[in-house]
Amino acid sequence: MDPHLLRTFVAVATTGSFSAAAQELGYTQSAVSQQIAALESDLGSTLLHRRPVAPTDAGARLLEHAGPILLRLSAARADVARLSGQPAATVVLGVTPFAGAARVAEVLVPVQRSMPRVRFTLLVAGRDAVAAGVATGTLDVGLVDGVTAPSDPLPLPDAGQLSASVLAQSTAVAAFPAGHPLAGRRSLRLADLADATWIDAPDVATPLPQLRALAHSGGFRDGFRYPGTDTGGLLALVAAGAGLALLPGPVTHPGVVGVTVTQPRLVHRVELVHGSLTPPARALANALQS
Incomplete structure (x- = not known):
């Protein structure tokens, strides 16, 4: 599978437009159409509906594979470049x-x-x-940083041969607004919070899919989406009652109380x-x- 064709497919699938993908990649629209046709011919399957532009079932499955594949290719190129011995400024x-x-x-x-x-x-x-x-x-x-079981690695994307070493470890806590009925608890089970409303803040707090996996439970619905990286903004939302978040302890923000999660045992x-x-x-x- 030609990685250039795969990158073009990802651009079309994510932008939802052949013309937008062409502008993003610096190609003509006809070149993008030819590359998608070549990829479909290679795989023997239609990958995109044309009107409107959207992945087919086969295209959606390929899109799931494409991110890790392209990341590993870029990682391989970078790893070789790092060994070239060029001085770093x-x-x-x-x-x-x-x-x-x-x-x-x-x-x-x-x-x-x-x-x-x-x-x-x-x-x-x-x-x-x-x-x-x-x-x-x-x-x-x-x-x-992230929350995980004590014996497990942090859940990171498959990015090739990276070295990792632990610098710090602390208790993981569920962050509540100060007036929440459970804010006075000394500890709790993560599964007991499956029906609570959570803040969906994947770049700051523990992502909701990971919460479900850790608790072996469904639920953990999001009441507020927070795509930012500012920790103060997230804690302000918790204090205002927008939802809960699984964070490193201790929590010192005004109006927010951290309660230790003891089952399963988790660490930040x-x-x-x-x-x-x-x-x-x-x-x-x-x-x-x-």
Whole structure:
């Protein structure tokens, strides 16, 4: 399967338009149509309905495979490029919202001062974006956080051969508004909250599909969508009663109370992730680990 054709298919399927995909990719519309036809011929299946433009059942299934495939291809290219031995003039560190940006700044500034000719950049993004950025080379080092079982890795996208090491671990808590009937509990079971309303904040809090998997339960309906990465904004929504969120403890925001989840046993973990490192990026990684 030609990856160029696959990228074109993803662009058409996600934009819902041949012309929009052509503009995004820098092709003519006829070139996009020819590439989709070539991919359909190769796979022996119609992948897109034309009017309106939407994936067929086969196209929807291919779309599920396409993201990980293209990510691994980009990761392979970046991994080889990192081994080329070219000197690095920049280091980009990606950090997820609850990975401890204040502590990162305390480490990052002295490292930058020790290498004044290297330009350091700090970027805050969601965990999938940080993991994918490290894999594809747009980020040199990443700090990702999330909630998981003590013996399980963090649930990150399959991004190739990335090294990961644990930097910090804390208790996971369910965040309630202060006036909530359960806010006075010392602990609770996650499954007992399946019927509650939650904030859908996949880049900051524990994503709702993961909550269902951890609790082995359905439910966990979303009452408010929050696609941002600002932790203060999320906690303000919890305090206002927009919904619950599974977060690292302790919670110190006014009007929000964190209750420890004891079943299943869960932890909030911060991990350092990276591929092959240039000398400046390795110095930063070593400083973060120490």
